[in-house]
Amino acid sequence: MLTREGKNHSRIFSKLYFTEDASLSVQTLLAPGDLVAVADNGEITLLAPALQKLPERYLQVDLLKQWQEFLYWVREFFKEQGFVEIQTPGLVTCPGTEPSLDVFSTDLVLGSRREKLYLPTSPELHLKKALALGAEKIFEIKKCYRNGEVTTHHQPEFTMIEWYRAFDNLASIKKDVAELVKYLGSKMSSVNGPKAVDSFTIAQLFKRDCGFELVPETNKEQLRELATKLGVDVSSATQIDDYFFLLFLEKIESQLPTEHMTFVENYPPYQAALARLTEDGWGDRFEVYWQGLELANAFHELNDAKVQAERFKEDLAKKKAMGKEMIPLDEEFLQCLQAGMPPSGGIALGLDRLFMALTGVSKISETRLFPMK
Structure with a gap:
């Protein structure tokens, strides 16, 4: 069995020893999560008591x-x-x-x-x-x-x-x-x-996935009309970059083979x-x-x-x-x-x-x- 060294039996870096006292047990002296060291002679040292549960983080x-x-x-x-x-x-x-x-x-x-x-x-x-x-x-x-x-x-x-x-x-x-x-x-x-490794231009992808001829001069209104036609929600868009991004995200990026x-x-x-x-x-x-x-x-x-x-x-x-x-x-x-x-x-x-x-x-x-x- 185990006993604890020290008068107050606090679980703070105490030493535990095997004893014939049957009234004591490992379960009463140690708590789940306690860190202990066990010597060859049976002496057990409490290295760090588990006074609190660990945060929800995982060491992989x-x-x-x-x-x-x-x-x-x-x-x-x-x-x-x-x-x-x-x-x-x-x-x-x-x-x-x-x-x-x-x-x-x-x-x-x-x-x-x-x-x-x-x-x-x-x-x-x-x-x-x-x-x-x-x-x-x-x-x-x-x-x-x-x-x-x-x-x-x-x-x-x-x-x-x-x-x-x-x-x-x-x-x-x-x-x-x-x-x-x-x-x-x-x-x-x-x-x-x-x-495999693939290469496409933006214009090729808009043609393939949106049926739209994208050119450098394509303006915001044309992209808004395309979004309406394709059922893409662009209610949050204010600038041409927004319309482009929302169309690309929903109709093109989602179609790229993973x-x-x-x-x-x-x-x-x-x-x-x-x-x-x-x-x-x-x-x-x-x-x-x-x-x-x-x-x-x-x-x-x-x-x-x-x-x-x-x-x-x-x-x-x-x-x-x-x-x-x-x-x-x-x-x-x-x-x-x-x-x-x-x-x-x-x-x-x-x-x-x-x-x-x-x-x-x-x-x-x-x-x-x-x-x-």
């Missing part, structure tokens, strides 16, 4: 090990390709101007100096500054932050990789994506690759973001989909400072119309464009989502020990 050691293995091989792929890993700031003056994104902010206090700073929604602007400073093949694996959404595919804090090729275009970036996924499949056990990795290319000019336009007026960018997940967003990078400044102003006007927080522009980034950033291809890829697609994990919360609930 095998999955955490697989995540670490995943990050290791991602880094190895880019190092083998001759890329240099960059580290950009975790506090920035401009987190990005994408109208749909909500941000996290904080205040820098240095004596009498007060400055509002932000957690980055991506490292894009600083990596492009590095291109202007002379970098050519660079990547960063970074924690990024976007406010306002917790779903099976979204967490406010997530892990992103961005990589850039100076003096190059989207063809090389597209090849990188396919080769990265193939490489990870060859290095990691118990992962699945895509059954087991194929699909590149969707050439977006309307109002969806160009930080990409340059093609000669025929499309935004020269692509997105990547696999396993029902939007994995990546790639640009043939815009390096015209004047056009970029105009787009930033358009973004801020959209933010204002949507009632979102206004943010300052990164003037140093615009200075770098004016000084000369080389034509480049670049991409932002969500590593949590790529890990989910490879391993079959259905919820992004399962990829971490402490997800936001």
Whole structure:
């Protein structure tokens, strides 16, 4: 049987011993969840009493090990390709101007100096500054932050990789994506690759799934009429981007085969973001989909400072119309464009989502020990 050392018998790091006293038992001295050590001589030491139940969180050691293995091989792929890993700031003056994104902010206090700073929604602007400073093949694996959404595919804090090729275009970036996924499949056990790789332009998909001839000049009214015809609820839409997104989400993205990795290319000019336009007026960018997940967003990078400044102003006007927080522009980034950033291809890829697609994990919360609930 067991007895407890000490007069008050409190369950706080006491020693328990075997005894002949039949009135005592393990059940009366220990509680479920107590951590104990048992010596060879039968002595039992209470290491930590279970005075409270654990929070509802689940430690999946095998999955955490697989995540670490995943990050290791991602880094190895880019190092083998001759890329240099960059580290950009975790506090920035401009987190990005994408109208749909909500941000996290904080205040820098240095004596009498007060400055509002932000957690980055991506490292894009600083990596492009590095291109202007002379970098050519660079990547960063970074924690990024976007406010306002917790779903099976979204967490406010997530892990992103961005990589850039100076003096190059989207063809090389597209090849990188396919080769990265193939490489990870060859290095990691118990992962699945895509059954096929497809490429479509936005215009092809609108023709196939909506029976509509989308052109760069298609306006908001035409998209509204198409939505009405197809029975897509666009009552929440106010701008052309909204109509485009709601149509794409319901009629196109939902039709992409989950087991194929699909590149969707050439977006309307109002969806160009930080990409340059093609000669025929499309935004020269692509997105990547696999396993029902939007994995990546790639640009043939815009390096015209004047056009970029105009787009930033358009973004801020959209933010204002949507009632979102206004943010300052990164003037140093615009200075770098004016000084000369080389034509480049670049991409932002969500590593949590790529890990989910490879391993079959259905919820992004399962990829971490402490997800936001």
